[in-house]
Amino acid sequence: MAPAVSSPPRIIRIASRKSQLALVQTYWVQEQLQKHFPDRTFEVHTMSTQGDNILDVALAKIGDKGLFTKELEVGMLKNETDFAVHSLKDLPTKLPEGLVLGCVTERENPADALVVHEKFKDKQLETLPEGAVVGTSSLRRLAQLRHRFPYLTFKDIRGNLNTRLAKLDAGEFDALILAVAGLQRLGMGDRIHQVIPSEISLHAVGQGALGIECRSDDAEVLSLIKVLEHTPTAQRCYAERAFLRELEGGCQVPIGVNTVIEGEQLTLTGVVASLDGQKLVKDSITGNATDAEQLGTQLAHKLREQGAAEILAEIFAEVGR
Numbered sequence: 259m260a261p262a263v264s265s266p267p268r269i270i271r272i273a274s275r276k277s278q279l280a281l282v283q284t285y286w287v288q289e290q291l292q293k294h295f296p297d298r299t300f301e302v303h304t305m306s307t308q309g310d311n312i313l314d315v316a317l318a319k320i321g322d323k324g325l326f327t328k329e330l331e332v333g334m335l336k337n338e339t340d341f342a343v344h345s346l347k348d349l350p351t352k353l354p355e356g357l358v359l360g361c362v363t364e365r366e367n368p369a370d371a372l373v374v375h376e377k378f379k380d381k382q383l384e385t386l387p388e389g390a391v392v393g394t395s396s397l398r399r400l401a402q403l404r405h406r407f408p409y410l411t412f413k414d415i416r417g418n419l420n421t422r423l424a425k426l427d428a429g430e431f432d433a434l435i436l437a438v439a440g441l442q443r444l445g446m447g448d449r450i451h452q453v454i455p456s457e458i459s460l461h462a463v464g465q466g467a468l469g470i471e472c473r474s475d476d477a478e479v480l481s482l483i484k485v486l487e488h489t490p491t492a493q494r495c496y497a498e499r500a501f502l503r504e505l506e507g508g509c510q511v512p513i514g515v516n517t518v519i520e521g522e523q524l525t526l527t528g529v530v531a532s533l534d535g536q537k538l539v540k541d542s543i544t545g546n547a548t549d550a551e552q553l554g555t556q557l558a559h560k561l562r563e564q565g566a567a568e569i570l571a572e573i574f575a576e577v578g579r
């Protein structure tokens with residue numbers, strides 16, 4: 259129902275993590291909404307999440323779903339904030355009762371990037387020498403790169419982007435794999451040495467896009483945030499998320515995707531790989547972009563038939579979940 263003419267519009271409270279990347283993203287959303295709705299007030303409320311606090315344990319080990327999102331969700335459900343801005347790839351595919359993914363913004367390049375130590379500035383991923391130490395915290399990157407480059411040494415790395423780059427520059431690693439989008443948003447695009455082609459490694463579900471989550475019964479906020487939705491990105495990400503949901507993988511499983519929209523057709527490619535890089539199943543599906551989620555579900559079934567379920571079961575046994 260419309261508010262009485264006399265009552266001022268409510269202040270909209272945006273929930274965000276405190277990391278530099280999260281704040282850049284959240285302030286971008288705030289600024290865009292302010293432009294669309296100059297008479298409204300949008301406030302940013304920051305909070306820490308479990309993923310920000312536990313920095314000394316491999317992500318895969320604590321890898322609970324919602325590591326970077328739960329505290330923000332609790333705040334919305336308690337009506338302390340109205341919507342949360344997430345890196346979509348950190349947002350679990352199943353949301354708590356009462357919350358929805360209300361908006362998906364236009365995606366940056368969703369690929370991963372190779373960042374190298376000075377001494378390897380003439381090398382590419384394909385020409386790094388045997389035993390070169392590559393830092394990544396993602397099982398997806400680890401499994402796919404190990405499959406292709408079994409002679410490289412992979413080492414877990416945690417911490418924010420600046421911490422990771424400092425470790426690389428200090429010689430603790432020879433190279434890192436990081437998201438192109440994160441580097442670009444933080445103004446560190448010049449550190450991108452090579453954009454990793456999808457033939458070598460598929461990106462994470464939702465990578466490079468922002469997801470805005472809000473209460474499902476908040477029609478006002480839903481209509482405000484919808485102005486930032488980018489339909490092709492949303493279709494691609496809905497297909498990707500349905501694929502991951504159907505395989506019951508969280509953000510810390512070796513599952514990668516790629517999506518392309520041509521005209522009205524959406525092609526989704528998915529991969530599931532074992533941690534040692536030995537087993538890898540990969541396939542694609544094409545259909546109408548408006549049936550995005552159905553395509554994701556169907557591709558998950560296809561990969562299951564090709565052995566994806568066994569690979570995932572082995573990993574859950576190994577990582578201890």
Ligand SMILES: NCc1[nH]cc(CCC(=O)O)c1CC(=O)O
Binds near residue numbers: 437465
């Ligand atoms: N898991 C951490 C994370 N979550 C979102 C991004 C930035 C890229 C994006 O928005 O997808 C990153 C950093 C990275 O993977 O290098």
